[in-house]
Amino acid sequence: MSGTVVKVSGPLVVATGLADANMSDVVRVGPQRLIGEILNMKGDSASIQVYEETSGLGPGAVVETTGAPMSVELGPGIISGIYDGIQRPLQKIVEKVGNNISRGVEVAAIDHDKKWDFTATAKVGDVVSAGDILGTVPETEVVTHKVMVPPKVSGTITKIESGSFTVEEPIVTLKTADGKEITLPMMQKWPVRVGRPYQHKYPPTKPLSSGQRIIDTMFPIAKGGTAAVPGPFGSGKTVVQHQLAKWSDVDIVVYIGCGERGNEMTDVLREFPELQDPRTGESLMKRTVLIANTSDMPVAAREASVYTGITIAEYFRDMGYDVAVIADSTSRWAEALREMSGRLEEMPGEEGYPAYLASRLAQFYERAGSVACLGAEGRRGSLTAVGAVSPPGGDLSEPVSQATMRIVKVFWALDASLAYKRHFPAINWLSSYSLYLESLKPWFDENLGEEFLKERTRAMGILQNESSLNEIVQLVGKDALSPNDQLTLEVARMIREDFLQQNAFVDVDSYSDYKRQQLMLGMILRYDDLSRDAISKGASAQSLFAVEAREKIGRAKGVEQEDYPTEYPAIVAEMEAQIAAIIEKEGEQA
Known part of the structure; x- marks a missing residue:
């Protein structure tokens, strides 16, 4: 079915004569067959969103509807793909027309000629329905593509075999409940604006x-x-x-x-x-x-x-x-x-x-x-x-x-x-903020211990206290604060600089696993505990700030992945000894 363009306004094209077309239908516009999608209908007039440059297009151009909504091709060959916004493969387009995308270029989203090694896991006589796995394809070294029965399809397998197939060749024959025989290829098509179905959503x-x-x-x-x-x-x-x-x-x-x-x-x-x-x-x-x-x-x-x-x-x-x-x-x-x-x-x-x-x-x-x-x-x-x-x-x-x-x-x-x-x-x-903390608590408690989230909450409290104290510091200066408040500012700085700050371009610091994160934060909070205890026993805040182990905590993020399980406890032990020496020396003087 075809219509005629009556108005062009940038990517919006209005065409008449499309009374039998539907909302969301994909259309081809003009002699260059530009791809577009119907946004709304008024009588036989359709407003079309064109996905390509419309310069040179004018009234009188022919519009053809495909009768199908905007869909993507789903099957082996998607992984590692580089696509534009409407699933046109950019690498294939470069091979076909060069570096600049020609208007109206038509290239299949996934390669229809390449053969894939399909290994059947279902067998003749199996009754299958939507979502059941028919077989597998090794799409890449790390992704096994599971070929599934498309949604809304079910029946008894009458023919299935392993072998090399293209995505369009039938790999299985089904006999439906009403006695019809249908064949299924590896490839599915699905309209992009409709969510794919599932059985149940979990928290x-x-x-x-x-x-x-x-x-x-x-x-x-x-x-x-x-x-x-x-x-x-x-x-x-x-x-x-x-x-x-x-x-x-x-x-x-x-x-x-x-x-x-x-x-x-x-x-x-x-x-x-x-x-x-x-x-x-x-x-x-x-x-x-x-x-x-x-x-x-x-x-x-x-x-x-x-x-x-x-x-x-x-x-x-x-x-x-x-x-x-x-x-x-x-x-x-x-x-x-x-x-x-x-x-x-x-x-x-x-x-x-x-x-x-x-x-x-x-x-x-x-x-x-x-x-x-x-x-x-x-x-x-x-x-x-x-x-x-x-x-x-x-x-x-x-x-x-x-x-x-x-x-x-x-x-x-x-x-x-x-x-x-x-x-x-x-x-x-x-x-x-994160609203998942409550639902993730059982996982954290089981895998990292109940202390993990408690330490997280405590660190957040220290950072919030720092924000309040900074307002006082701007008025009266840092020296006017009590030793405990000065320690709060110092520990907050350690949390910010030694824990939260992370360098994406340094290999050892780019990624931290959960155990490493737990030990790093634990070291800083252990310093906080020991220092508060030392202050209560007469130690000066300045002596505690000068502890040598603090420098090692600052450099802890640079410790190699395989070394941190032994190095971090060693830093804590060294810090405990140094702070104990300060208490012994300054506590006696006090």
């Missing part, structure tokens, strides 16, 4: 270990949880997200560069293939999917990119994997929504954003979760969503930040003043 109970001390210890996120990383320009949002992508203990990472600068995406594309995955020793790209939609690409495709990324993530979640979706940044995505809304002449909401901004953000984040997957095997998978927010001028009262804060349960607030002091990650410990 998140396991933390996502990122190796970043301020995140894991102070503001942890659960597997299947949601988090936002808001911060002004230059505060380190992208580096925090890169660290999460590199070090998080998930099986698959889907990284969505949504409207970000091209050079940042270039860094990701160059860095990830060279990085060694700490879990497997292989290249990080062998468990990563990249969606690259840079700021110079068409705005409409930016709006689609987050849906493309999270649908791919849901597919791997359905296999029983832990998946992380990292969107950088949802503010650019919201700007694309605002532009399209303006062209549609919709009533603007706050700051020109559409009135449905909050509900669209919620639709994205609510697709995260820890779920029981479809299928008889009882698989569990998780999808964790982390979105960067780039508020203009760092103003967290703007609509995107406020709407995001109402939805997500972890808020890592980046602070420009910390970044200017070269304190990274520049997450402000006073304005950040």
Whole structure:
């Protein structure tokens, strides 16, 4: 079915003669067959969001509808892929048309000609339904692709065999309940704006270990949880997200560069293939999917990119994997929504954003979760969503930040003043929060002991006390404080500089496991305990500040991974001896 263009307004095209088309149908526009999607219908007139540059397109051009919504191809060959916002493979496009994407170029999202080694795990006579695993494909050295029965399909297997197949060739024949025979290939298609089904959603109970001390210890996120990383320009949002992508203990990472600068995406594309995955020793790209939609690409495709990324993530979640979706940044995505809304002449909401901004953000984040997957095997998978927010001028009262804060349960607030002091990650410990602490407590208590969260709470208390004391110091000076208050300031500085500060570009400090974090914080709090006891026995604060072991605590983050279990207790023992000597010397004098 075809219609005719009557109006072109940037990426928005209005066409008539499409009375039989449906909302969300994908269409091809004009002689170059530009790809677009129907946003709304009025009679036989359709407003179309075109995902490519529309210059040169005018009234009278033909519009053809495909009759299907915007969908992604799901099957072997996705991992290690680099796609644009509508799942066009950028590497294949470069091979076909060169470095600049030609308008209207048509390339299959996953290679339809490559043969994959399929090993059947189901057998003839098995009754299978949606989500059941038919067999496996070794997609990369670290990811085994599980070929599943698509949603809404069930029947008895009449034919299945192992061998080499393309993603379009039938691998299994099913006899349905009504007696029909259907064949299934390895590839599925799924509309991006519809969440993939699952059996049951569980409350998140396991933390996502990122190796970043301020995140894991102070503001942890659960597997299947949601988090936002808001911060002004230059505060380190992208580096925090890169660290999460590199070090998080998930099986698959889907990284969505949504409207970000091209050079940042270039860094990701160059860095990830060279990085060694700490879990497997292989290249990080062998468990990563990249969606690259840079700021110079068409705005409409930016709006689609987050849906493309999270649908791919849901597919791997359905296999029983832990998946992380990292969107950088949802503010650019919201700007694309605002532009399209303006062209549609919709009533603007706050700051020109559409009135449905909050509900669209919620639709994205609510697709995260820890779920029981479809299928008889009882698989569990998780999808964790982390979105960067780039508020203009760092103003967290703007609509995107406020709407995001109402939805997500972890808020890592980046602070420009910390970044200017070269304190990274520049997450402000006073304005950040995690609402998962209660649900993660059983896991922490079982795996790290009940002291871990108590020490975390105590460290947070010291940092908050420091903030109050700093106001007094500005009025009367540090020397006017009592020895105990001076010690509070000193211990807070140790927590900030020796524990929370972390260098992403130093290998030994880039990642800290939970045990190391626990021992590091324990050393600092042990110094606090010993020093308070010493002050009560007559020792001077200045003598305690000059203890030699403190310098070793400051350098503890540089201790090699294999050495810290013996070195850290040795530092504590040395510190205890030195403070005991001070008590003996100064306590007698007092």
